[in-house]
Amino acid sequence: MHKPFAITLDVGSSLANHTGSWRNERPVYVDLLPPCNHACPAGENIQAWLYLSEEGDYEGAWRQLMADNPFPAVEGRVCYHPCENACNRGQLDEAVNIHAVERFLGDEAQKRGWKVEAGAPTGKHVLVVGAGPSGLSAAYHLRRLGHDVTVHDAGPMAGGMMRFGIPKYRLPRDILDGEIARIVDMGVTIELNSKVSDIPAMMKEEGFDAAFVAVGAHLAKRTDIPAREASKILDAISVLRDMETDEEPPLLGRRVVVYGGGNTALDMARTAKRLGASEALVVYRRTREQMPAHDIELEEALDEGVILHWLTTIKQIDGTTFTVEKMEVDENGWPQPTGEFETLEADTLVLALGQAVDTSFLKTIPGVKITDDGVIDVDATMMTGFPGLFAGGDMVPAERTVTVAIGHGKKAARNIDGWLRGEEPAPRAEPRVAGYERLNTWYYTDADKTVQPALDLIRRQTTFDEIHGGLDETNALFEARRCLSCGNCFECDNCYGVCPDNAVIKLGPGKRFEFNYDFCKGCSLCAAECPCGAIEMVPERM
Amino acid sequence: MLKQIEGSQAVAEAIALCRPEVICAYPITPQTHIVENLSELVRLGEIGNCQYINVESEFAALSVAIGASAAGARAYTATSSQGLLFMTEAVYNAAGLGLPIVMTIGNRAIGAPINIWNDHSDSMALRDAGWIQLHAETNQDAVDLHIQAFRLAEQLSVPVMVCEDGFILTHAYERVDIPDKQQVDAFLPPFEPVQVLDPAAPVTMGAMVGPEAFAEVRYLAHHKHLQAVEVIPQLSAEFADIFGRDTGGLIQPYRSEDAETVIVALGSVNGTIKDVIDEMRDDGISVGAVKIVAFRPFPMLALRSALENAKRVIVVEKAFADGLGGILVGSVRMALRGLTTPIYTIIAGLGGRPITKVSLHRAFGEAVADEIDDPHFLDLDWAIIDHELARAKEKRRSGPIAENILRDLGLVGGKPV
Amino acid sequence: MTQRVKFYQTGTFTVGNRLLDEENRTVQATVERSNSLTSGHRACQGCGEALGARYVVDVAMREANNNLVAVNATGCLEVFSTPYPESSWQVPWIHSLFGNAPAVATGVAAAMRAKGREDTRVLAQGGDGGTVDIGFGCLSGMFERNDDILYICYDNEAYMNTGVQRSGRTPPAARTATTPAVGPTKGNAFGQGKNAALIAMAHFIPYVATASVADLHDLEAKVTKAMGMTGARYIHVHVPCPLGWGSKPCDTIKLARLAVETGLFPLFEAEHGEITEVTQIRRKVPVEEYLRPQRRFAHLFGKSADTDALAAIQQMADRNIEKFGLSG
Structure with missing residues (x-):
């Protein structure tokens, strides 16, 4: 043209x-770092596995999840999901039901038998002391990195507090067993009923190149309450442990008082309820807001008929008669006695005042420091003062949750790996979190959170059946797609x-x-x- | 085929023979009969698949033609007077885009005062819009020029106006030889556009051009007109070979070779002028005429050689520029630049006033005697002019001139002012 | 029980979505889109009209199997896309004059009909000045003849190309170069202007719609529907102009969205003179939210704020919501 x-x-x-x-x-x-990932104590890349779930690639999503956390089926049930508190969607309508999707993926993996392969052998051998969440997490990650791992645990079953601290109605044992079995299948050796008393000696004798100790905090704290008559006083951690090991459930009586305000106190009260107590009473010296127990646990406990006495201390026990004193909060938030007394009747007192770490077997190890709080001092790589000995979980200063413990296991494993390779730990860049203000929320369709099915109250009060049901595939997909993919x-x-x-x-x-x-x-x-x-x-x- | 036929109908039949593909129509006197006739021919299926578009204005009429032509269709429209001015912007645009549209101008005066009758004010107003302007003397000319116009336009990618005097030609019944289809087809091949809106080979037409290239664009448009100066006589000759009629090419002399006085004019008035020349020749006066067929491009060299031996030149024109005088005469002067030949202008036939032989005899006589005023307004009623000027001088708000004059003539109310 | 899988992450609001089937994605989401208006054009940063034009013409191209001719009125779109020696168009395209695009399009369509090539579709486009003011005669003629043309008006509410002068689409109170924010009544007068879409409907043409660059899915659906019809069709697309509105380039889509969500720019469809569909407001917002980021309305806020004018504009929005049934 x-x-x-x-x-x-x-x-x-x-x-x-x-x-x-x-x-x-x-x-x-x-x-950017999505707030969920930022909040996850286990360092999960939640946004990434939700992204894969959205496409229906559940195995891919599970594998992404497993890169950080070997216990999705457990975590989807027991984690207090700080991710959901941080979720930006919470400011739009409701947070994404992250833990429910995680549980779906975890259950799906068990159902379909998805496995994780060990890494290429490095010839290194790592000792792990304690088969709780932290130790098993470390063992898993070390195995993925190609190291040989042997786990020793003093107890009769693996799982630590996942088994002995968390009741069945929150975590069915077949699920826990399934997650542990997968780790064992990777070639991790677990020696049960095998208490380690001298780690350096064992390392030397059995040729371990490094060790990770995470025996948890299982010594129940006690308090002195004047008891005029021989009253029945138990500690929660023992009762919960007996629930797993004893053939006969512990006898608690009709009316049970639990003393404490943590999650263990509530689990104890709820267990008592299920064991037939007509009254399960939690006595706590501070306010509801100050309770260390998580809101969800508290709400569920209240639903199940657990009674709470705030701002109350137990002054004296006379047989089944408990004298309690009302407290009030001073301007600093501390409870102060009022001199006002009441009595209440109960058959058993169960103490749930927290747990301490048994540090006796570590005290002699050169370089290992015990803090004033009675926990083990570790550096940024989770290594103790003894070269090659790392520690984590409830033994070190941190919040004591399964998720934190799992996170410690991962972190320790990566640092042990680095240490074994002779690498200097790389300084961590300050993460940039994708806050709500970065989002253009216009583009997200309104969608309410999917609620998981729950058992009816009668069954919750009388059986140890799992309270919450899981999501089916459609629901899980729906929920995954609610993710805003913040910053990614x-x-x-x-x-x-x-x-x-x-x-x-x-x-x-x-x-x-x-x-x-x-x-x-x-x-x-x-x-x-x-x-x-x-x-x-x-x-x-x- | 010879027919006793109205001019507009003859033109319509000629257009039909040219197989236009899109015709746009908006009524304005005196061109209306052309598009009326065409609408019937289209409806009767005599122009193939031709699309006849009734539009809402002349501006739209030419705009539709622009679109059609750009899309590769042979496009035609017709207008007059106010209509031409209303489409002015599109007139320039069609030329600027190089679209070979053919448009009939039924020449008519421009208001105010509104006037439906013939003069050349309309096409003269658009003389510099980039179109080729051909003027017909007779309805036979009009038919023949339209057929050549399509060929010329499409050969050069320049739009062409064929100007014919309103009423005098458009509404006159006379004998016209309407050519055969075969003849027209032999002369006018199907339209092969040089540029076309085609999804198979897309282009961008009508770009914005800045100072860096605008002058070149304008020169290239001018160059096409210079080419037209060559092409018009060639086509005219070729046309004569096929149809046996000569439209004259750029100009058509009449008894001018040896004439001392040569009269130059556009359009139908040439017929009257030729009669007057014959009579003056009979009286022994050496006069002749040159009819200008192509006003744009202006036939500078051809006209000069036709006029260079004349002792004087008289330009008769049906339009003028306020404050200047004749328009055509300016171009004639340019053709004769360097010569001392006296050139007189006779402004005649404005707003449809008849140009009579008597008046022309008188005016030519005065010119031949070199006694004519210049410009000379033929048959101007000085009594009215003087009266109105006096009244305006006396009273600032002397009322509308046209009505005053009509009153003076006793045509309105007859009440003396 | 199977539940229809929805895309809550993106819904239907984002341009695309990796989770959607190919056939349900927008044209703009595809790598195959024709980019009818391609890169290198000279539109201002954040130009709504450039965006709107590509949105519309790309859909039209798809629907026409790339067999499309576009006619453009004078205006920003024409100037920024075709300054010699470069054209941004990838479709056969012609610009003739400011006020004649509908007629030129008529001519193109007539030519195609004459040549038996009706499969070549014709699209005409112009700004609000070229459409509702100077080109309105030609547009009305094109409508009443029911010529087979899809006409798109890109409405940025003033003559932007010539330096932001008032048009028949300039909203009340808006400051333009010819309605300055000085004197007793600041900005454009109330009670003027025209709703070209409603006037188009009065021609009883097959299809009339309003659309917005803020709602791509809606816009594409409307262009698709229009392209599936023959006869005269008109789509009036709201395209913010950062230059003329005194807004940030990055706010172009946000403002278009707010215009819809306030009720000031109702989105609807009409066939043969009757409204058939109205897009509901999703999150209603007060007009202030829309007006405040635009400097052309600056005199409505601040120290000497014109609260009466603000209230009057809110009333206009409320009337629209009522009249068009924008809130369900």
Whole structure:
């Protein structure tokens, strides 16, 4: 075609005009830390496994999860899910029911028999003392890294507090057994009823290259209560342990008083209820708000008929008559006696005043320091003062939850691996968290949280059946898709679509996008319309 | 085929023979009969698959033609007077885009005062819009020029106006030889656009052009007109070969070779002028005429060689520029630049006033004697002018001039002012 | 019981979604989109019209199997896309004049009909000035003849190309270069302007719709529907202009969204003169939220705030909500 000069032009010829030179700021794709991941004590990449779940790739999601936590089926049940408290969706409608999806994935893995392979052998051998969540987590991660691992535990069964601290109605034992069996299948050796008293000696004799100790805190704290007659006083940790090991359930009587305000106190009261107590009374010296127990546990306990006495201390026990004193909170938040007394009747007192660490077998190890709080001092890599000996879980200063313990296991395993390779621990960059203000919530459809089915109250009060049911696939998919993917591109194509200059290149499924800076004018529409805040504008160097 | 036929109908039949693909129509006197006739021919299926679009204005009429032409269709429309001015922006645009549209101008005066009758104010107003402007003397000319216009437009990618005097030609019944389809098809091949809106080979038409290239664009448009100066006589000759009629090419002389006085004019008035020349020649006066067929491009060299031996030149024109005088005469002067030939202008036939042989005899006589005023307004009623000027001088708000004059003529109310 | 799988993460609001089937994704989400208006154009940063034009023409191209001719009125879109020697268009495209795009399109369509090539579809487009003001005669003519053309008006509510002068679509109180925010009544007068979509409906043409660059799915559905019909079709697309509105380039889509969510720019569809669908407001917001980020309304806020004008604009929004049934 003969084209008249200047008036008629070739199509698409403006590609010669690189409008990128107009730009003062350039957009860049970022991956920020979603608040859920940030809040997870086990360091799970929750957003990543929800992303895979959204596509129905449950195995992929589970494997992503397993990269950080070997106990999804346990964690989906017992974790107090700080991730959900942090979830940005909570500010939009309700937090994503993360733990329910996690449980679904964990259960799905057991149902389908998904396995994890051990890593390529390194020839190193690591001793783990304690088969609780922290020790098993460390063993699992060390095994994935290719090390041989032998776990010693003084108890008759593996699982530690997952078994001896958490009642069945919250964590059915077949589930726990399934998760532990998978770790054993990876080639981890677990020696039960095998108390280790001299770690350095054992390391030397049996040729361990490093050790991780996580025997937990299983010594019940006690308090002196004047008891005029021989009253029945038990400690919660022993009662809960007996629930697992004794053939006959412990005899607690009709009316049970539990003394304490932690999760163990509530688990104890709820267990008492299930064992036939008509009254399960929790006495706590401070207020409800100050209770260390988690809200969910408290609510469930109250639902089940557990009675709570706040701001109350037990002064004296006379047979079945308990004298209690009312307390009041001073301006500093501390409970102070009021001199006002009451009595109540009970058959048994169960103390749930916290647990201490048995540090006796560590005191003699050179370099190992015990803090004033009676826990083991560790450095940033979780190593004690004895080279090659690491510690974690309830033994070290931290919140005492299964999830924290699992997180310690992972962290210790990675650091043990580094230490075995002679690597200097890399300084950790301060993570940038994707806050709610980064989101463009317009793009998210309204969707209420999926509620898990629960047992009816009568069965909750009388049996140890699991209270909460899991999600089915449809529900789990629905719930996973509620994830806002905070700070991480989920390929919604918004940037690609809203760019007035076609300066976003779509790389195809799973490959995300890149900017074409030849044409990007720096208008930042892409950043403004990115639902999840995964685009940032940075100033151009002039 | 010879027919006794109204001019507009003859033109309509000629257009039909040219197989236009899109015709846009908006009524305005005196061109209306052309598009009326065409609507019937289209409805009767005599122009193939031609699309006849009734539009809401002349601006739209030409705009539709622009779109059609850009999409590769042979497009036609017709207008007059106010209509041409209303589409002015599109007139320039069609030329600027190089779209070979053919448009008939039924020449008519421009208001106010509103006037439906013939003069050349309309096409003269658009003389610099980039279109080729051909003027017909007779309805036979009109038919023949339209057929050549499509060929010319499409060959050069320039739009062409064929101007014919309103009423004098458009509404006149006379004998016209309407060509055969075969003849027209032999002369006018199907439209092969040089640029076209085609999804198979997309282009961008109508770009914005800045100072860096605008002058070149304008020169290239001028260059096409320079080419037209060559092409118009060639087409005219080729047309004569096929149809046996000569439209004259750029200009058509009449008894001018040896004439001392040569009269130059556009359009139908040439017929009257030729009669007057014959009579003056009979009286022994050496006069001749040159009819300008192509006003744009202006036939500078051809006209100069036709006029260079004349002792004087008289330009008769049906339009003028306030504050200047004749329009056509300016171009004639340019053609004769460097020569000392006296050139007189006779402004005649404004708003449809008849140009009579008597008046022309008188005016030519004065010119031949070099006694004519310049410009000379033919048959101007000085009594009215003087009266109105006096009244305006006396009283600032002397009322509308046209009505005052009509009153003076006793045509309105007859009440003396 | 199977539950229909929904995409709560993105719903239908984002441009695309990796979880959707190919056929349910927007044209803009695909790598195959024609980019009818390609890179290198000279539109301002964050130009709503550039975005709107690509959105519309890309859908039209898909629906026409790339067999499309576009006609463009004079205006920003024309100027920023086709300055010699570069064109950003990848479709056959013609610009003639400011006020004649509908007529030129008529001519193109007529040519196609004459040549028996009706499969070549014709799209005409212009800004609000070119459409509802200077081109309105031609537009009305095109409508009443029911010519087979989809006409798109990109409404940025003033003559932006010439430096932000008032048009027949400039909203009340808006400051423009010819309705300055000075004197006793600041900005554009109340009670003026025209709703071109409603006037289009009065021609009883097959299809009329309003759309917004903020709602791509809705916009694409409307263009798709329009392309599936023949005859005269009109879509009026709201496209914010950072330059003319005095807004941040990154707020272009947000403002378009707020215009819809306040009720100031109702989204609806009409067939043969009757409204058939209305897009409900999802999260209703007061007009202030829409007006405040725009400097053209700055005089409504601050020290000498014109609260009466603000209230009057809120009333307009409320009337729209009532009249069009925007809140269910």
